[in-house]
Amino acid sequence: xxxxxxxxxxxxxxxxxxxxxxxxxxxxxxxxxxxxxxxxxxxxxxxxxxxxxxxxxxxxxxxxxxxxxxxxxxxxxxxxxxxxxxxxxxxxxxxxxxxxxxxxxxxxxxxxxxxxxxxxxxxxxxxxxxxxxxxxxxxxxxxxxxxxxxxxxxxxxxxxxxxxxxxxxxxxxxxxxxxxxxxxxxxxxxxxxxxxxxxxxxxxxxxxxxxxxxxxxxxxxxxxxxxxxxxxxxxxxxxxxxxxxxxxxxxxxxxxxxxxxxxxxxxxxxxxxxxxxxxxxxxxxxxxxxxxxxxx
Amino acid sequence: xxxxxxxxxxxxxxxxxxxxxxxxxxxxxxxxxxxxxxxxxxxxxxxxxxxxxxxxxxxxxxxxxxxxxxxxxxxxxxxxxxxxxxxxxxxxxxxxxxxxxxxxxxxxxxxxxxxxxxxxxxxxxxxxxxxxxxxxxxxxxxxxxxxxxxxxxxxxxxxxxxxxxxxxxxxxxxxxxxxxxxxxxxxxxxxxxxxxxxxxxxxxxxxxxxxxxxxxxxxxxxxxxxxxxxxxxxxxxxxxxxxxxxxxxxxxxxxxxxxxxxxxxxxxxxxxxxxxxxxxxxxxxxxxxxxxxxxxxx
Numbered sequence: 001x002x003x004x005x006x007x008x009x010x011x012x013x014x015x016x017x018x019x020x021x022x023x024x025x026x027x028x029x030x031x032x033x034x035x036x037x038x039x040x041x042x043x044x045x046x047x048x049x050x051x052x053x054x055x056x057x058x059x060x061x062x063x064x065x066x067x068x069x070x071x072x073x074x075x076x077x078x079x080x081x082x083x084x085x086x087x088x089x090x091x092x093x094x095x096x097x098x099x100x101x102x103x104x105x106x107x108x109x110x111x112x113x114x115x116x117x118x119x120x121x122x123x124x125x126x127x128x129x130x131x132x133x134x135x136x137x138x139x140x141x142x143x144x145x146x147x148x149x150x151x152x153x154x155x156x157x158x159x160x161x162x163x164x165x166x167x168x169x170x171x172x173x174x175x176x177x178x179x180x181x182x183x184x185x186x187x188x189x190x191x192x193x194x195x196x197x198x199x200x201x202x203x204x205x206x207x208x209x210x211x212x213x214x215x216x217x218x219x220x221x222x223x224x225x226x227x228x229x230x231x232x233x234x235x236x237x238x239x240x241x242x243x244x245x246x247x248x249x250x251x252x253x254x255x256x257x258x259x260x261x262x263x264x265x266x267x268x269x270x271x272x273x274x275x276x277x278x279x280x281x282x283x284x285x286x287x288x289x290x291x292x293x294x295x296x
Numbered sequence: 297x298x299x300x301x302x303x304x305x306x307x308x309x310x311x312x313x314x315x316x317x318x319x320x321x322x323x324x325x326x327x328x329x330x331x332x333x334x335x336x337x338x339x340x341x342x343x344x345x346x347x348x349x350x351x352x353x354x355x356x357x358x359x360x361x362x363x364x365x366x367x368x369x370x371x372x373x374x375x376x377x378x379x380x381x382x383x384x385x386x387x388x389x390x391x392x393x394x395x396x397x398x399x400x401x402x403x404x405x406x407x408x409x410x411x412x413x414x415x416x417x418x419x420x421x422x423x424x425x426x427x428x429x430x431x432x433x434x435x436x437x438x439x440x441x442x443x444x445x446x447x448x449x450x451x452x453x454x455x456x457x458x459x460x461x462x463x464x465x466x467x468x469x470x471x472x473x474x475x476x477x478x479x480x481x482x483x484x485x486x487x488x489x490x491x492x493x494x495x496x497x498x499x500x501x502x503x504x505x506x507x508x509x510x511x512x513x514x515x516x517x518x519x520x521x522x523x524x525x526x527x528x529x530x531x532x533x534x535x536x537x538x539x540x541x542x543x544x545x546x547x548x549x550x551x552x553x554x555x556x557x558x559x560x561x562x563x564x565x566x567x568x569x570x571x572x573x574x575x576x577x578x579x580x581x582x583x584x585x586x587x588x589x590x591x592x593x594x
Contacts, residue, residue, distance in 0.1 A: 231363045
């Protein structure tokens with residue numbers, strides 16, 4: 001059965017706020033009632049019919065047709081079901097999301113998953129600044145759930161992130177994990193310095209060949225280590241890793257389970273802030289301290 | 297009723313409601329996982345003196361453990377959730393945390409929880425960290441061989457403790473062999489443990505004692521050396537009685553284990569000199585669960 005679909009018809013508005021337009025809210029509504037659900041156009045009250053056509057379908061899934069680049073808070077408050085976006089979305093994707101799944105075929109703008117508390121968000125394209133980071137006025141960033149980014153992430157990824165998992169297949173720009181409180185970052189591509197400045201706790205797992213091979217300033221020297229909990233983490237994130245990473249780093253010799261075979265190196269920091277954050281490399285070559293300042 | 301010439305007495309075994317949890321202990325290899333499990337389930341034969349009854353349930357293949365390492369499933373039974381938690385934390389803290397390379401995970405889900413890593417984490421002295429993966433919290437405690445990983449808590453559920461049957465033989469060696477056969481078969485049954493040494497108790501007890509301080513004392517009716525001076529329940533020619541005690545997660549699990557055990561013990565009954573299989577009970581007044589041997593074996 002095809003999903004309930006909202007097709008964008010109004011491209012005049014500069015900014016559309018779609019907070020609260022989620023499947024659970026539409027379960028018991030008729031099409032005419034859905035068309036009267038409140039949204040905001042350019043900071044002014046409006047209703048769905050002002051900007052969208054509605055086509056009925058499976059109420060557990062909500063599909064958005066059209067370019068939502070100027071639509072903010074898509075999936076805001078989602079607590080179950082699925083939202084599918086055919087193209088790009090604006091700021092604050094998945095704000096205050098507590099459960100369910102959001103799939104974006106295009107890219108997302110700033111503050112993706114900033115206030116997310118649970119569920120799964122998959123963005124096939126890129127994410128703008130402050131993905132999983134604290135929104136303006138908020139003390140904490142992402143607080144649960146999982147964000148998977150198929151493309152690249154702009155600056156300030158996971159700044160003040162508190163909990164949850166972020167997986168990025170592509171490049172990550174500077175200032176990633178700044179003041180990170182806790183949570184897990186899995187970075188499969190190149191990462192720009194500075195990285196993990198003022199990180200308090202949490203885990204950054206660097207999987208790609210192109211990743212930096214030196215610990216940032218404020219971190220200990222990378223040391224070879226064995227961490228049994230990593231396998232639990234890998235079991236959880238394996239379905240969301242790029243195929244190349246999966247084939248390079250893992251082997252499926254135990255009944256289909258992915259087992260990491262690469263040597264593991266770990267550095268702890270940032271020592272100016274508790275120093276319990278960890279950066280983990282699954283590379284065979286990790287450079288030592290003397291190159292810190294070249295990157296810092 | 298007879299099985300291979302062994303009389304099955306028309307009586308019942310009396311069992312009690314308990315509460316139980318399952319832990320999965322993993323380690324770098326099966327040797328160390330088993331060492332930890334054996335230590336943790338040591339001195340856990342009876343709730344009367346040990347606070348809990350515990351035993352190894354089964355080995356768990358690496359593909360079925362959370363960290364893909366070889367594991368051992370352990371069942372722990374106690375009379376209350378509070379006492380169960382106290383015993384689990386103490387035993388894991390002293391026997392699993394201390395054992396090289398081990399980790400411990402919940403082996404049971406459920407709303408009722410028993411603390412695990414949430415208490416043990418304090419050993420980390422502030423260096424411990426936690427990681428929430430797929431909705432479960434794991435505590436990582438730094439230790440001298442790396443990290444001890446313990447899941448936040450494990451589930452617990454209502455269970456049945458004290459299912460039993462007694463093996464009466466013409467000789468001690470025959471009774472031992474029959475019990476060994478029973479144990480080999482019963483260890484294949486899931487959801488049960490036999491908490492006594494080798495799964496067998498020789499010191500079956502009765503309620504009460506001539507000494508005020510004791511709530512239980514030797515079951516003189518089954519002591520062969522006391523046959524001339526007590527009201528013995530041992531048939532003529534019986535020289536030894538051994539009791540197999542079973543704790544299980546459900547009544548059906550205990551009944552299944554009893555059936556498998558009695559059948560295995562009786563398989564070579566004549567070779568072992570078995571005269572009778574009977575059940576231990578207190579007149580049906582103390583235990584909620586009654587396992588009638590004829591019904592169990594029907």
